[in-house]
Amino acid sequence: MIALLYHDVVSAARAATSGFGGADADHYKLDPLVFAAHARHAVGRDRDVRFTFDDGGASALEPTADILESVGHRGHFFIPTDYIARPGFLDRAQLRSLADRGHEIGTHSASHPVPIHTLPDAEIEREWVTSRQVLEDLLGRPVTSGSVPGGFNAPVVEAAARRAGLTVLFTSEPAPRPVERGGLTVVGRFSVTRATSEATIAEVIRGGSAPWRKQAALWEAKALAKRLGGRHWLALRRLVFRWRAAE
Numbered sequence: 663m664i665a666l667l668y669h670d671v672v673s674a675a676r677a678a679t680s681g682f683g684g685a686d687a688d689h690y691k692l693d694p695l696v697f698a699a700h701a702r703h704a705v706g707r708d709r710d711v712r713f714t715f716d717d718g719g720a721s722a723l724e725p726t727a728d729i730l731e732s733v734g735h736r737g738h739f740f741i742p743t744d745y746i747a748r749p750g751f752l753d754r755a756q757l758r759s760l761a762d763r764g765h766e767i768g769t770h771s772a773s774h775p776v777p778i779h780t781l782p783d784a785e786i787e788r789e790w791v792t793s794r795q796v797l798e799d800l801l802g803r804p805v806t807s808g809s810v811p812g813g814f815n816a817p818v819v820e821a822a823a824r825r826a827g828l829t830v831l832f833t834s835e836p837a838p839r840p841v842e843r844g845g846l847t848v849v850g851r852f853s854v855t856r857a858t859s860e861a862t863i864a865e866v867i868r869g870g871s872a873p874w875r876k877q878a879a880l881w882e883a884k885a886l887a888k889r890l891g892g893r894h895w896l897a898l899r900r901l902v903f904r905w906r907a908a909e
């Protein structure tokens with residue numbers, strides 16, 4: 663399985679109409695034409711390519727689901743349930759429609775706490791349990807997959823997901839192969855931003871490993887910089903911009 667991590671599919675001019683607001687969030691919002699080009703690379707591939715979408719922004723149904731269906735694919739949408747029907751987010755009828763059209767729905771926690779891994783265990787578990795329940799009541803079917811808000815995965819987050827009955831947990835870690843941990847399948851994803859080139863996506867969908875290695879190096883550098891503190895973080899930001907420019 664190759665899992666790609668997307669957020670909203672919306673033009674830059676309409677970015678505020680789908681998902682979370684702000685420049686950081688906007689960096690993850692893709693123009694519909696760009697996303698359509700990505701989706702076309704999956705046509706005719708027998709490889710199991712998963713297009714996954716975090717945050718439950720209003721663009722999930724139109725145009726995202728329409729684009730995926732036009733190339734014979736279905737998406738996997740992860741919903742922070744406290745945001746259902748808020749401005750810019752899917753409402754209950756839209757979520758049912760997505761599921762009815764064959765798309766997968768999973769939880770993205772209830773309140774989208776960032777970071778989630780520093781909350782008390784019981785609160786992390788409540789995030790998974792309540793969001794899962796909301797989605798199951800809404801869709802009338804089991805919901806056993808989730809994705810970690812903000813990418814802050816940790817053993818405590820996985821343990822709580824397991825206790826809440828999830829069987830598959832998608833992370834933001836650029837790990838190309840899913841791993842089994844105590845009955846939970848943990849799936850890394852390739853993060854897609856506005857800076858990601860179509861050639862990079864094509865290579866990932868073809869099964870290439872170079873883009874994963876590059877994203878993993880960046881991921882580890884970020885984790886290290888966060889541990890070391892602010893001074894190094896600034897140095898790293900310059901590095902990140904060089905990486906992005908080269909992408």
Ligand SMILES: [Zn+2]
Nearest residue numbers: 716717811812
């Ligand atoms: Zn999120």
